[in-house]
Amino acid sequence: MDKKLAQLIDESIKLELNVSKIYMFFCNTFPEDSVFWRKLVLEEKNHADLIKSGKGTFLLPGQFPSKLLTPSMKILCKTNNRLISLIKRYNEKLPSRESAFNIALDIEKSAGEFHYQLAMEKSPTSSIMKIFQGLNKDCKNHTNRILAYMSDKRIEKRDGK
DSSP states (O other): OOHHHHHHHHHHHHHHHHHHHHHHHHHHHOGGGHHHHHHHHHHHHHHHHHHHHHHHHOOSTTTSOGGGSOSOHHHHHHHHHHHHHHHHHHHHSOOOHHHHHHHHHHHHTSHHHHHHHHHHHSOOSSHHHHHHHHHTTTSOOHHHHHHHHHHHTTOOOOTTO
């Protein structure tokens, strides 16, 4: 496995784990929504585990399904830094319930999360990708699920998010 791909994989794993930390924070902050957030936490951790297992399993060049990853290390690092800043901010000042859901929508539309979701929804181009999609089958489309939950609970979606 080449060094650049290994770095992209590691940064993508960090991204999934950082998203899970934010969702766990929301889970602990908003008990009325804890079941919803806990499911997303588990799914984000599952995404990280899938990427980790791919790194450990597909070591030969060209084997790892790179379509799972955002190809830009710069974008991944920027997104991870933003997530870490959010975690620090939320430790100092709790977000409102509405803000939490709108932040989650923004996160799910970020480069790493959006790229991962697109890869999971496309027709598989390899048997390896088909395996990853099968393992991820119950963890799809967080954006639509967040929007549906917000609508059901009458949580306002901010413009531009």
